[in-house]
Amino acid sequence: MSNQQSKVKILNAAVLVAALGYFVDIYDLLLFGFVRVKSLTDLGFSGQELTDKGLSLQNWQMFGMLVGGILWGILGDKRGRVRVLYFSIALYSLANILNGFATGYADYAFYRFIAGIGLAGELGAGITLVAEVLPKNKRGLGTMLVATIGLSGALLAWVIERYFPWRECYFIGGGLGILLLLLRISVAESGIYQQVKENKLISRGNFLSLFTSRDRLIRFLRCIFIGTSTWFVIGVLVFFAPEFGKAKGLDGILASNAIAIAY
Numbered sequence: 001m002s003n004q005q006s007k008v009k010i011l012n013a014a015v016l017v018a019a020l021g022y023f024v025d026i027y028d029l030l031l032f033g034f035v036r037v038k039s040l041t042d043l044g045f046s047g048q049e050l051t052d053k054g055l056s057l058q059n060w061q062m063f064g065m066l067v068g069g070i071l072w073g074i075l076g077d078k079r080g081r082v083r084v085l086y087f088s089i090a091l092y093s094l095a096n097i098l099n100g101f102a103t104g105y106a107d108y109a110f111y112r113f114i115a116g117i118g119l120a121g122e123l124g125a126g127i128t129l130v131a132e133v134l135p136k137n138k139r140g141l142g143t144m145l146v147a148t149i150g151l152s153g154a155l156l157a158w159v160i161e162r163y164f165p166w167r168e169c170y171f172i173g174g175g176l177g178i179l180l181l182l183l184r185i186s187v188a189e190s191g192i193y194q195q196v197k198e199n200k201l202i203s204r205g206n207f208l209s210l211f212t213s214r215d216r217l218i219r220f221l222r223c224i225f226i227g228t229s230t231w232f233v234i235g236v237l238v239f240f241a242p243e244f245g246k247a248k249g250l251d252g253i254l255a256s257n258a259i260a261i262a263y
Contacts, residue, residue: 013187014133015142018126020180021089022150025122027157028096028115028173030263032061033239034157034256035166042166043104051243053105058235060109064116070207072121076128077205080189080197084125086181092118093177100170123150132190154263161256238262 032039036054045053068088076084095115102108127143134142160169196202203209210220237244241258245251 010134010138010141010145012133014126014129014190015145017085017180017187018122018130019146019149021085021122021126021177022146023153023156024089024173024176024180025092025119026150026153026263027160027176028092029119030154030234030259031096031157031161031169031173032057032099032112033259034161035169036239036255037242038161038166039102039108043102043108045105051240055240057105057109057112058239061112061116061119062235064113065120066116068117068120069124071117072124074205074207076121076125081125081129081132082187082189084121085129085187088118088121088125089177090118090181092122093174093181094118095174096170096177097174100167100174129187129190132192151263155260158256158260234259234262 036057037050040050040053072084072088075087092115095111095118099108099111099115102111126146130142130146131139157169157173160172164172196204209216211217238258239255241255242253245253
C-alpha cells in the first residue's frame with residue numbers, strides 16, 4: 001500500500017459517484033418490476049399476457065445486462081473505469097427515458113434491452129474503481145457505502161411508483177441519471193489502472209483470459225452462482241410475487257410492496 005493511497009478518504013469522489021450511480025442504477029433496474037402491470041395494462045395487455053409479456057420483457061432486460069456485462073468489462077480494461085462509469089450512466093438514463101415513450105411490446109422490449117446494457121456497466125465499473133482507489137483496510141467500508149446508498153434506490157422507486165403514472169416514473173429515473181452527469185463530479189482514474197495501462201506486457205480487455213486459468217475460471221463461476229441465486233429470488237420470486245401468491249390462494253399482493261420489503 002502506498003503512502004498516497006493510505007491517505008485517501010473513504011468518502012471521496014469515486015465512492016460518491018459510484019454510490020449515486022448505483023442508486024439510480026437500482027431505481028432503473030427494478031422500476032420495471034414496480035410498473036410491469038401498470039404499463040402493460042396501459043399498452044392493452046391483460047390476463048395471462050401480463051405475466052407472459054412481463055417475463056419476456058424481463059428476459060430482454062437480463063439479456064441486455066449479459067451483453068453489457070461483457071462489453072463494459074472489456075471497455076473498462078481498455079479505456080478505463082471512469083469512462084465506463086459515466087458512459088453506462090448516460091446510456092441507461094437515455095434508455096429509461098425512451099421506455100416512457102413505449103407504444104407496444106416490440107419497442108418496449110428494445111428499450112429494456114438497451115437499458116439492460118447500460119445498467120450492467122455502472123456497478124462493475126464503480127466497484128472496481130472504488131476497490132482500486134481505496135487502500136485494502138478501507139475497501140470493505142467503501143463498497144458497503146456504495147451498496148447501502150445504491151440499494152436505497154429501490155425504496156425511491158417504490159415511493160415514485162405510488163404517486164406518478166408509469167411513464168413519468170421512467171422519465172424521473174432517466175432524469176436522475178442525467179442530473180448526476182450534469183453535476184460533473186470530477187473523478188480521477190485509479191493508480192492501479194494507470195500502472196497496468198503503462199505496462200505493455202499486460203493484456204487488457206481479454207475476455208477469453210477468464211477461461212485460460214483453472215483457478216480464475218473457478219472463482220468466476222463461483223461469483224456467477226452467487227449472483228444467480230440472489231437474482232433468482234429478486235428477479236423471479238419477488239418480481240412475480242402476485243402470480244406466486246395467486247397460485248397459493250393469496251390475493252392483494254403487489255409486486256411493488258414485495259420488492260420494497262425485499263430491499
